[in-house]
Amino acid sequence: MNTVPQSDERLRQEVSARYARTALQVLGTPEGDTSSCCASGCCSSGAHQSDPITSDLYTQMELGEIPVAAALASLGCGNPTALAELRPGEKVLDLGSGGGIDVLLSAKRVGPTGFAYGLDMTDAMLELAERNRKEAGIENVKFLKGIIESIPLPDTSVDVVISNCVINLSADKGQVLREAYRVLTSGGRFAVSDIVVQGDLPPILRRDMESWAGCVAGALEEATYRLLLQEAGFVDIEIEVTRRYSLDDIASSGASASVTSLSPEEREAIDGRFVSAFVRARKP
Template structure:
């Protein structure tokens, strides 16, 4: 079991390396290892079933022993998040690199002309979908720290022929945009990966216009986690160990200044599903009592909040 690094920078490097491996796989550059939320070849298989023609490589991959979930359906956290209509609107590579746990573009109820920022934009799936929602009078930014992901996202943008998009390099704890510059901040299973989630929320608040909306999909835990889960790097990269407790998430948003805060549970995960997401080693190390306490406490959630109109 690999232990979570002790410094924020070391943790950021570990997460970036894992995301980078997924991007390189989709770009066609061989690389070993899985990425955040278990985005291995099994995750690709679920996309292949929806868009079979372009992804022959994924089907051959999933004939190997890397698939551990039923019938190669993919990681239980990351699969089946988008409709076939949505997947038909974007390049297949954007879907293959999706490491999310929800569909924030649907959650955010985007309107024509709005400016949107996606924190941890990866291969660009939510940015490209957002750009279509806000139309040519709106704009969508994607922020990511991983060069291969940025390369993949830009390739996907060009293939889609979408102009009202810009991908930015940076970290979500220091967003490279001025204050009051976007109407909506979205994110898809990324904030849980940060070691300083309070800073992420403060940065999101800063760049939102007055009245702007925070609308993210994230993994949330309802209750405390055993220390072995919090220490496991694979569990952290699997979007488990870094998950905020639901009440803590609400409190951090409130302390930042957000109002109209809602945490809506969209899916609850069994212990076996959490193990399949990348936390297998730490789950196996739990006692029977700890396993019983953890089972069913991990959820995907829509987290909504609003920056007040007047500060």
């Protein structure tokens, strides 16, 4: 079991490396470590339909609108584009856009008078996303390189911020939410899918790098999520559970080593406590 790095930058590098492996696999680029991040280290690819967190998130109609590679590189835990109630003409930002699936779907929903930005820190994912954009023939999209703790866009520049199982990977989630608030227009909407834990996590799960990259160890407790959103300035905060995971689900998503080491009491305490949730909020 690899432990979570104490340095925020080292943690960011570890997460990026795991997600790069998925992008390189989809791009068909050979890489020294042929074991896919999708196999155990992160929210698995949409190609692995047996994964309890990432499977069956998009309709067949939605998947038919985008390149296959965008779906194969999808590492999310929800479908924020379907739940964000996007409207024609809106500007949308996807935090941690990966292979671009949610950006491309958003661009279609906001139409030619709207625009969709995707922000990602991983070069291989950005390359894959741009390839998918060109294949889809979608022009109202721009992919940006950067980190979600420091969004490279001006103040009040987007109407909606979405994200798909990425905020939980950040070591400074409060800063991410403050940045989301900054770039939103007045009345703008925060509409993300994320993993949330309803209760405390055993320390061994919090320290496990594989379960962090698997969207487990970094999950915020629900009350903490609400508090951080309030502190950032958001109002009308809602957290809607969309899926609930058993302990076996959590183990298969990348946390098997740490789950095995839990005591029977700890297992019972966290069984069913991990959920995918749709987190909504609004900037006044």
